[in-house]
Amino acid sequence: MIKKILASIFLLAILPFSNLIAQFHPSLTTQVRYGNGEQSIVGIKSDLVYREIISDGRLGLPYNFTAGFRFLYDEPPEVGQKYTGLKRRFIEYNNSDLFVRLGNFSELYGKGLALNLFEERGLAYDTWMDGIKAKYEIAGLKISLLNGKIEYADSINYWREEDYHLTAANIEYEFNEYLNAGISFVSAKGELPSNFLPEVTETKSEIPEFYFGLTYKEFDFFFNYASKWTNVKNIETANGFAIYSSLSYSGDGLGIILDYKNYLFDEKDPYSRNDFERPSRMLPTQNPPIAQKEHSKLFLSRAIHEVDFNDEVGLQAEIYYALNEQIFLSLNASVSSRHNSFDLKPNGYEFEVAERSGNYLPSLQDQYSPYWEYYFEAEYSPDYFTSIKFGIAQRSKQLYNDFTGIAGSHKLESLIFPVYIQHIFNREISTTLQYEFESVEDNFNSAQPEYANHFVSTLWSLYSKLNVSLRYEYSTNEYDLSERQDWFTFEAGYRINQQNTISFSVGRERGGQTCSNGVCRYIQPFSGFRMNLISTIN
Numbered sequence: 001m002i003k004k005i006l007a008s009i010f011l012l013a014i015l016p017f018s019n020l021i022a023q024f025h026p027s028l029t030t031q032v033r034y035g036n037g038e039q040s041i042v043g044i045k046s047d048l049v050y051r052e053i054i055s056d057g058r059l060g061l062p063y064n065f066t067a068g069f070r071f072l073y074d075e076p077p078e079v080g081q082k083y084t085g086l087k088r089r090f091i092e093y094n095n096s097d098l099f100v101r102l103g104n105f106s107e108l109y110g111k112g113l114a115l116n117l118f119e120e121r122g123l124a125y126d127t128w129m130d131g132i133k134a135k136y137e138i139a140g141l142k143i144s145l146l147n148g149k150i151e152y153a154d155s156i157n158y159w160r161e162e163d164y165h166l167t168a169a170n171i172e173y174e175f176n177e178y179l180n181a182g183i184s185f186v187s188a189k190g191e192l193p194s195n196f197l198p199e200v201t202e203t204k205s206e207i208p209e210f211y212f213g214l215t216y217k218e219f220d221f222f223f224n225y226a227s228k229w230t231n232v233k234n235i236e237t238a239n240g241f242a243i244y245s246s247l248s249y250s251g252d253g254l255g256i257i258l259d260y261k262n263y264l265f266d267e268k269d270p271y272s273r274n275d276f277e278r279p280s281r282m283l284p285t286q287n288p289p290i291a292q293k294e295h296s297k298l299f300l301s302r303a304i305h306e307v308d309f310n311d312e313v314g315l316q317a318e319i320y321y322a323l324n325e326q327i328f329l330s331l332n333a334s335v336s337s338r339h340n341s342f343d344l345k346p347n348g349y350e351f352e353v354a355e356r357s358g359n360y361l362p363s364l365q366d367q368y369s370p371y372w373e374y375y376f377e378a379e380y381s382p383d384y385f386t387s388i389k390f391g392i393a394q395r396s397k398q399l400y401n402d403f404t405g406i407a408g409s410h411k412l413e414s415l416i417f418p419v420y421i422q423h424i425f426n427r428e429i430s431t432t433l434q435y436e437f438e439s440v441e442d443n444f445n446s447a448q449p450e451y452a453n454h455f456v457s458t459l460w461s462l463y464s465k466l467n468v469s470l471r472y473e474y475s476t477n478e479y480d481l482s483e484r485q486d487w488f489t490f491e492a493g494y495r496i497n498q499q500n501t502i503s504f505s506v507g508r509e510r511g512g513q514t515c516s517n518g519v520c521r522y523i524q525p526f527s528g529f530r531m532n533l534i535s536t537i538n
Helices: 002-022
Strands: 025-041 044-061 065-074 083-094 098-105 107-109 115-117 129-138 141-153 161-174 179-192 201-216 219-232 236-250 254-264 312-322 327-337 341-344 351-354 371-383 386-401 405-424 429-442 450-462 466-475 486-495 500-509 512-516 519-523 526-537
Antiparallel strands (some): 129 141, 141 161, 386 405, 500 526
16 A cells, blocks of 8 residues: 555656656667778779768757757768767757757858858768857848857868858848848858968958849749958958849749859969969858759769859759650750950969950850850650650860960860669569760870760669669770779668668779769779668657
8 A cells, every 4th residue: 555655646746747758859860881992093092991970869858949969980981081979969949930059050041152051971071060050030030140160171182171260140031922132241260271381371251241032923033142351361351252143934834944153252363273272262161052953864963064163154044844744844054164364474474364354244265264064854754654764965164274275275075865764563663774875075085085985774672672773884985094994883772671771882983073062072983892871760
């Protein structure tokens, strides 16, 4: 009897806290990546072994609080710097109108001309901030404030780590259903290491911006302008600006998007243009739209053009049209170039800018390093079970040599034909077949300026648990940097249950330049084994 009485008293004592305990919602997602193989380029071979564990945990707390963390074991890494420890941690409060976060966070103002903090792990790019972020929304008004530090490790030159202290604010207001507008201001103090100077370079940048959007019936218009002022201690003061604008139409079966970019954050002569230590360049915390299609097709995803946010002007147009319920057509075209050219002075050591009339539009003349591409795709779905896509793309890049003129310039052109077929046999089995052909002309590949690339892959999905794919690539180029002409990869993935998935691949990968959000790096050819395990606990 005494035990029953004590048990009843205990239950009555904890009853008020039972609802509180029920509001704790933990979750944990862990990704384990492992690779063991060999990288090779221009006859230089090196072993590559990487081990990576990423654990992202969240804990839902009472009263609209949430806490989270990321544990990272990246030693040795596949790309970037090695790291072991608590990479991120945060606690936040979020209700219908107020959001406050202490710790690590990402952020985007407008279209990213003034501020775009994000991570792209495959490219070793990370600009997440450590500090405080607060947002408040009421009756069409949005206010955002943030303050903190960023330790940015260069995605190409891994030894460099730039430190920034940022203070930023954004106000956005929706006047009515047709018009919204916003203003932002970013203040950044930076400490940049140098490969040539013993001390760090101190900088201070201020970036104000404004933007607005108009919506009327099927039309949407957006305009974004940002200016950038940078003071480099004891060296110089630099000014720049950027404009991004878009106009879209969405009607019955038809969609049209037009993009315009005019990025002139830091125009420099050929001596300074490629100096990655240049303190006056666009900050890594900025990342405007590239106004250029990001492709999923293999050969097209190997970008031949890297957007120069410091000196590039361009246009993009995209059209979607549903011919009927079975046929869907799309066309994308873009063109870009530098604003001006540079003339080498008679002394042979200095350049002077030759301003181009109408430099607010791109030019196809060689001295402005033009890039253009178009991509047309047609999709035909005769029934629910079958889909066929085929396309054609053409790209051209001219990298002008201001020292020697057109004789020493790099011109690269390619013509690509992709084909993609998907078929569902039944609820348990489906397959896709992909083939791509690329014809290339590259004057820098002097021994064989014309060659062709072929790619074929097949993917089978079985019983909603097992995926098996084969990929084969062949090139007629006898002078590829990897010193190979064919690459073969086998990959398999298995969904163990709703919470656990494992995949692995073995074979050879060609590598090449890849880009995301305008961030690019060269992926070296790889031969070996890769494994990836994802586990989620809710």
